[in-house]
Amino acid sequence: MEIFRQLGVDSTLWIHLACFLVSYFALYFLILKPYMAAFEERERRTVGSEEAAVRLVEEANDLQTQYALKSRELNSQMKAFYDEARTSAQKQSEQVVGNARTQAAALLQQNRERIAGEVAKAQKTLQSEIPAVGAAIASKLAGKDLSL
Numbered sequence: 240m241e242i243f244r245q246l247g248v249d250s251t252l253w254i255h256l257a258c259f260l261v262s263y264f265a266l267y268f269l270i271l272k273p274y275m276a277a278f279e280e281r282e283r284r285t286v287g288s289e290e291a292a293v294r295l296v297e298e299a300n301d302l303q304t305q306y307a308l309k310s311r312e313l314n315s316q317m318k319a320f321y322d323e324a325r326t327s328a329q330k331q332s333e334q335v336v337g338n339a340r341t342q343a344a345a346l347l348q349q350n351r352e353r354i355a356g357e358v359a360k361a362q363k364t365l366q367s368e369i370p371a372v373g374a375a376i377a378s379k380l381a382g383k384d385l386s387l
Contacts, residue, residue, distance in 0.1 A: 243249075378384055 243252075
């Protein structure tokens with residue numbers, strides 16, 4: 240105890256200690272504890288919101304990647320369907336054009352044969368009329384009737 244007296248510690252130490260403890264507990268429960276609770280709540284909301292925002296951004300990026308993959312897949316399916324339909328349409332077109340050419344060639348050959356027959360018939364008819372026409376032309380040129 241002698242050491243405490245030499246350091247200047249006396250009976251007021253207990254009064255000071257009691258005042259300190261009362262002040263400490265009063266400040267702790269009235270100011271420090273509500274402040275720490277508000278601080279932790281604000282920190283929780285802020286960090287929680289940041290984490291939620293980061294999580295939502297990651298989910299959005301994942302969805303965008305999935306959308307791009309599905310879009311490519313659908314695009315390739317549509318291209319395959321389009322190519323298949325185009326190939327089928329080209330085959331049908333070639334078949335229709337081929338049939339039309341065959342029919343046109345047959346019709347053309349038929350018309351050529353008919354025309355050739357009509358030309359031959361007309362030539363026979365004209366062959367029989369050549370002497371009469373020649374006599375008529377000669378009569379007209381001579382100015383006289385030259386009937387045979």
